[in-house]
Amino acid sequence: MGYLDGFAVTFRKWFGTRSDTGRRITVQYPEETRPKPPRFHGRHVLNRYEDGMEKCIGCELCAGVCPARCIYVRGADNDPEDPRSPGERYGFVYEINYLRCIHCDLCVEACPTEAITETKLFEFAFTNRSDAIYTKSELLVGDDGRPQQLPWEHWGDGFDPAEDTSGWMRATAPSGDASFEGVVAWSGELGYGVRSPEGGQTLEQETDDDHDDGHHDDHHGAGH
């Protein structure tokens, strides 16, 4: 057919389907949204443990690793009578500047306590620079484990807090444990963010017994 072969693509698109998936690509955003990929990097949340304690210990590893230098953290002493996090230290200041963040997720990789994770939320637009700097009180999840909706964030039909927040996929296993490969490891705290295994992975939750030597988590205190 010669040059007409090229038009095959054009005609297929004309009728609104993609050759490999059979799905239409162009959608009527924002009325319609496309499903987000499983590892989509959106805005961050700071997580809590089931008892409400903050996971962040203010170690600043996220700020140290951040290539865009958009994270500012300061630690402080926990009040032994009223601790914010398990252990001695908590994140006293936590700020992310979304005018700089490139959503590379290195902060999530660096976090030793799974305190910072990314949601799939990307629809937020600011009218001034100070709104773009998310503070700790804005990033921290609520008592129910759900992120807080800020006035300038669009949580349309496409955003499901149960599916689209918090659950964290490790790209590498803790402590470089080779047997960890192919296992979905996450912390679906407070019931949110539990995701389905990806292709080739088994659905096996990480437990303390399995990976004890990878977890010298002294922020858990003395009961190790």
Place this chain on the structure above:
Amino acid sequence: MSERPRPIEVTDPVTITVDGRQVEVQRGELLIDACERNDAYIPRFCYHPRMEPVGMCRMCLVEVDTGRGPALQPSCMIPTAPDMVVETTSERVTKAQDGVLEFLLANHPLDCPVCDKGGECPLQDQTMAYGPGESRWVEEKRHYEKPIEISPLVLLDRERCILCDRCTRFASEVTDDPLIHFINRGSNTEVNTFPGDPFSSYFSGNTVQICPVGALTATPYRFRARPWDLERTESTCTVCSVGCRVTLESSRDRMLRINGVDADPVNWSWLCDAGRFAFEATNSEDRLTEPLRRGADGSLEPVRWSEALAAVADALGSADPSSVAVLGGSRSTDESAYAWAALAKGVVGTDHVDAQLGDGLPAAVFDLPGATIDEVCRPGGTVLYVGPDPKEELPVLFLRLKHAAQRDRVRIVEVTPTSTSLTPYSAAGVRPRPGELAAVAEALVAGDAPADGVAGVSADDLRAAAAVLGAADGPVTVVLGRANLAESPQVVLDAAAALSALPGVRFLPAVRRGNVRGAVTAGMAPGRLPGGGRLDGDAGWSGVWSTVPTEVGADAMGILAAAADGAISTLVLLGADPLRDAPDRALAERALDRVGTIVAIDSFPTPSVLRADVVLPAAMLGEVDGSTTNLEGRVSRVRPKVTPPGTARADWAVAVELARRLGATWSATSVEALRDELVAGSPRLAGTTWAELEAADDGVLVDLTGGGFDPGTPAPVPQVDSYSLRLVLSRELYDEGELLGRSESMAGLSRTPTVGISVGDAERLGVEDGTPLVVRGERGSSTLPARVSAGIPRGTAHLVHRLEGSDPITLLSADEVACDVRVELA
């Protein structure tokens, strides 16, 4: 690790083989240092170049073949010998390092994310470089209560400790405060204090710096930042005049930490806790941040700089030059001192300028032939120590003297009014009665004494001290300071004049404030021009400045006396607080009452500042650029790390701006230009230009030859009143001064004031420790608990300046050579 091997001179070379390379090293030098100097760094935890090796951590194992085949040996314990063959990277060595690290990590909690050391931790770094990738340890680790406070400044996390013995060795070996030690056995071994006896050492912060893990942390820095937040610059500490080299470390424009740098001629990497933690005052809420001017209603109100400067320029320019006086300047940089000397002497034309407040030593001590700290501590030498307790006023000098006496066979003869922390290390000591130091100095030089002794010192004691001086190998060096604020400084000059008769003697002036020597050298003393020249000799400054004063002015006490008589119309207080520090409170009060205009340039609202008519906020340590001169005459750079709060400016910038407003032709307008102008006109400062200082990390010594020492009129010997005790008023390191009183962690560490009396006087009065006593002088009285001490000679009462709840300086009067007080039961 940040420590570097001690600089040595190779005098007796031997050839050894390091990793197949033939290298020349000093015979007997430790292998670990010899290898490091020859680019073969050996990892280590316990070895510190400034402390004796112990071979505790086993990390520095290397293969050494001394003829009987290679064997693993700790390189920190092996002196070099000819034909040694050393392997630092062989398979056996690597396996040994890997194994040692696995053992060290067996009980280490790996809580790096919450540990302040994480990011600059030798254990972390060396585990990454030499350690195993994974742990085989599955057993329970040790657990301790964490952290425990071993002193108000230092916290200890015992779980993190790897038992390297560095802190405990430092405490017992370097400072002789053996208050922390290993307790328990086996895997339960831990470092701890003795029950109820905290690690209250003046040098405790050094243990935090040398800890190779995060076991020891300092309260002022704990959880403030992570290492990768910090920005560093090298500078010089100006809290006292020793001039220790430091790194200033800040994050987000806030000073967070100071660490010692190993300057071989000065501080050997050690710092005292005052120098290490007093930076907290720079972050104090009390800082003056904007110019103030006394308003119509009599209160100080914020004004703009231009208005404040115009008011100051007017007060300086409209007054008769001989009625203008400048007090202070010994806390700032050489360049600030020079700028103010140039403004006062070269623009305004007054010579009433004094960097000190009558509480230090007269400028004449810098005309004596000078000795450096290294010369004083020369192995095998003999030192005559005349001055204050070095641990209280010049702590790092104390460490050097103590090391010299304990390890380098230096013999110290102590001539102090009471016993000091140096007494245990002294070969001989005499305690002259305050006011009669010169007579004792004369007897020591003569080597003999009348049978009934001199100035309260027995003939036997004097002969014993003179015998030590007489047996000296080489010339004697004298550390010359002012031990007693209640004694006229003239007494010290008279003693120095007597001691000058010792053959080849040289002096180390133990001045106290940070930059007294620099300020005097820059011309901030009456009768002097920058560079040490006299007003009456032609030093060439008339060519640089628009004018040079013709008459010699008054010193601090003279200025205050003139002010009290109404002869001073404008008084500039350059970081000086005569109301607190002048050794005559009543005179200072009257002086400040009668001065027309008081201009205060200061960082804090001191009592004198609150009396000022115009207040200009000044930048302080860590905020100003320039250089400082330590007590031995070593000029080194101070560098700024953070910006001053509000609109505070460096002192020199204020002087330069005022000179411009007064229409002066003199116009150096940068620190560099001020430095180079000062050096160009001062032959004795040759070699200390800005560029030369930038190139010299350990500073540059000025010419110490001295010359033209004029002790002035000898002080009369005061009559002994047998009903009274003679007052010794000294200082302690932790006082309620401007810096420490405003440092969060240091405030409140000062001791409870007491009145120290001898055992004999205590028996006579029938008192014991804690009995309330009234100390009554002509000027006032105070009631304090007694402290009975064997270190205080009979007939002497010992008080301390500026402690919380006690103000003994009110007892003093400027025109007395010594101060007698009655001590009675309350």
